[in-house]
Amino acid sequence: MPTYNAPVNDTKFLLNSVFKLENYSHLNGFDEVSEDLVEAILEEGAKLAQEVLHPLNAVGDSQGCVLNDGQVKTPEGFIGAYNSFKEGGWIGMGCDPDYGGQGLPFTITSAMNEFVSSANMAFAMYPGLSQGAIAAIHTHGTDEQKQTYLPKMVEGEWSGTMNLTEPHCGTDLGLLKSKAVSADNGSYKISGTKIFISAGDHDLTDNVIHLVLARIEGAPEGVKGISLFIVPKFLINEDGSLGARNGVECARLEEKMGIHGNSTCEMRYEEATGYLIGEENRGLNAMFVMMNEARLGVAIQGLAQSEIAYQNAVSYALDRRQGRALTGAKEADAPADPIIVHPDIRKNLMRIKAFNEGGRALIIWGGLLSDIIHRAEDEKEKQKADDLLGLITPVLKGYLTDVGFDNTVKAQQVYGGHGYITEWGMDQFVRDSRIAMIYEGANGIQALDLVGRKLSRNGGRAIMTLFGDIDAFVKEHEGNEKLTPYLTGLKEGRKDLEAATMWFMQNAMANPDNAGAGSSDYMHMMGLTIMAYMWAQIMVAVQTDQDNGNGSASFLDNKAKTAEFFMAHMMPDTKAQLARIQQGAAAIMALEADQFVNG
């Protein structure tokens, strides 16, 4: 059975030494967040993840959820775990204190989110979806709506969901058919079918607050006629108590590849009472608030599954003995050496390790940018953070989940035949992490969002900001010889990324397919480049700590060697990515559609 140890030390190192949270005391609420407080939160969160959530991970996978008479039952132990989670105040840790939250920085909640998503991804989605719904109601709801829903949701008494997808439309929400008919009292009657609704129904909370996209009768066609509604499972009485069952029900649970512990529901709305949230026909905008945070949440899942898969692959590689080191027996007295002596095994472990530690830095960077957007006073500082976060959000989602999934496969491979056997637990990480590449916008859509929208927005201001920041960073540290190898790798990536960006500028105008064709490679190239940017920053912190005699020498040495591996072995991929991008769309679009069949 797999085990899990939350990477508290690495997270603390990133928060304190690399990103230096202490420098952000000008952000609202950051002054209250001391190093000691953060450490206490991380330690407590690690304990919950390791001791309460992780032991239920395999249980959730094997039992799955069950639908009985329109009510979903979660796997054994999930209710107890949810109550611990709720009572620890974890659901509202980042929420507005006016509604019962603790107002902690998103940076900290993101770090904790990794632990929870490693320990039990299917479970983590229940509070995760609630947090998204809380954010949408907080941003777009009326005061009355906020008073009605937020305190209960922040506390965890009620949960939340997002209802976008319908059988015939996922990516292309303009095709959406669910309808809303105005009722006398200002409410609406919502009817339609929504599919793939994660945490759509369950037995963890007394009520489920659905956020539902639907089209008001007479609204324009396409995306400009979609509104967002609050549809509670149970209607709420004037005094706040629960009233009648609303006209919404889980009609079916999907059987799926993984995340069996989370209920994936087909939700049927039959004249359910709903309340408009935000402006009429501006539902997609309201939903985008949830979607951006949700994308970061999914990026974290990619990292989180890669991390737990890595930890178990390492422990197997240290334990399992087969064959001898190529350079001669390492443990001659034993019948064979542990397989970690083999370079091919070690290369795969190093790839995952370098990705995980760099990815953790990316997630914290993303969290910090989000905090700046929401907590800074200075408009320029906010705008810059908004530009950068808008640019890197699709990259974090697409790159961290694509590679995170690959890493679970690599980790499974370390186990040989045992990796394929259910009781060893490695295949669950593969099956669970697979969904992260698909939901909240399939990764191909993230790439298109990046290349088609984020690159060109405001005359390319965001990407120019990124290049400018990297250049300033390089310039600042170029004099330091010890940093040279890390800066060289970063500069190479930045150069390739710029070449690809220029190539799009020159070739996508004439034929937009040239941008579409290279979009996924570009997303991965940016992923590698900003990860190199993280590793270079990590190395600055390592140097500083080493020079000052701070921190554990082995920890710092470990970072330096991992950074070296990252630059030498992972950055060369940008060359092949650039070569493919520069081939353009011609060979990709050459076949007639029916030639794909008649080959």
Add this chain to the structure above:
Amino acid sequence: MPTYNAPVNDTKFLLNSVFKLENYSHLNGFDEVSEDLVEAILEEGAKLAQEVLHPLNAVGDSQGCVLNDGQVKTPEGFIGAYNSFKEGGWIGMGCDPDYGGQGLPFTITSAMNEFVSSANMAFAMYPGLSQGAIAAIHTHGTDEQKQTYLPKMVEGEWSGTMNLTEPHCGTDLGLLKSKAVSADNGSYKISGTKIFISAGDHDLTDNVIHLVLARIEGAPEGVKGISLFIVPKFLINEDGSLGARNGVECARLEEKMGIHGNSTCEMRYEEATGYLIGEENRGLNAMFVMMNEARLGVAIQGLAQSEIAYQNAVSYALDRRQGRALTGAKEADAPADPIIVHPDIRKNLMRIKAFNEGGRALIIWGGLLSDIIHRAEDEKEKQKADDLLGLITPVLKGYLTDVGFDNTVKAQQVYGGHGYITEWGMDQFVRDSRIAMIYEGANGIQALDLVGRKLSRNGGRAIMTLFGDIDAFVKEHEGNEKLTPYLTGLKEGRKDLEAATMWFMQNAMANPDNAGAGSSDYMHMMGLTIMAYMWAQIMVAVQTDQDNGNGSASFLDNKAKTAEFFMAHMMPDTKAQLARIQQGAAAIMALEADQFVNG
């Protein structure tokens, strides 16, 4: 539900126009194999695969196998399908006519094997394992053993298995513990536990003939003390009828990620009667006969799952409508365009298509080399084929299954959320194909076999032969301008492969870890390069057919465009592979083993 159409046309094109089977009439038995006969076999095989085996693929996945009182029951319908398979003479199609086989070339059986492995991989393994056991008994058995077992196995009345792995040893068979004690009558008593035994027990045949590796009492330690035994489930009476139950039983069925329709057994041997096959203590050599053919069989599984996943992804991409083409609506009257208009979708489909068609050529090439080894008279011709097949076998196994698996993931991705849902069937291809990277020697072991053994054997004769053949081919066609783009891609790959080979020669002597570190990249680089060699040969055939006005113009145009895509978009990977190889082992081996844990 997925569908399947066997690629009969493409296979015929490869056999007739590219590899020109008619030129091989000097090989024993090839003169009887006319184009018409091959066509009839492929058509009949396609029908069986499509109509009998494929409809049971999802059934096998959902029902799995069941163990009751030491007897395994296969999923519903498997017995009937097996009987059709048996009655069609498919099990013995490549076997020695002296024992009831049809003696057809391995080239043809490999082509058919692709169809069967696409249609139902779990099912295909039952006859597949028998074919391996037949080959081992045929090569190493005494006349009496051959008479006793082969006719029944070739006919399909009895099946065969391979028993290598034990709980503590997979790759490192020197650690093997199962023991054999000599009995009075020349037989042995076999005791021990074998795990991961595919098709280890089932209800498809009256008897199961196990080939079991065990150590005779007093034999040397390590790989030089291992012998191979025939252990039938039921002992065989003098008159050939079935006698008493032998001391071997399926103790447990493994729960696993995929291939649920195949029984993966823990086999317990308790003083089971076994018969030595081949020489004492030379069991591994005897087993290698099965292992090489088994590796080609697994390579085919990688291709086969990639093919069926591709076919379904294409039909979904032609059917599903979301969004509009970047270059403007393609079907303005419909609410949205089919998603095949999107370059990112199409790029993934092209990658899989180019791999499948190139991979099919590789499999046929491998089959042909095997036929030359077994059927040619000329020693030089045989030796050359043996060199080449020895070199490319680990590449076909490792490269085709690694990329084949990736392709099933890419195909699943085309389906968006539906790809994750069981009823759409795409996740089964991912789960089933995953095992092909692991069994018959995990792909890391294939890479090590290639770099550590196959490259240097006989002073590098095999790789020099490959380079020489490619050079001669390039020289022959260099004058043909129309072929230039394809030859350029091939030459680039060949150049990178040679640079990597030279780098190993210069750096692995001083530190063998330098070879181990780059072995997987090298295996993939050779995979790409020999696939480019296939595509270049395909293009020669295409040119010839075009010049002579043969074949379908659309088919030939399709090939040309796919070849162009392969060279432009897939070959650039060799650059990044070479760059990584040339980094050597330093950064990979830098960490102490315990630093992987304490990061």
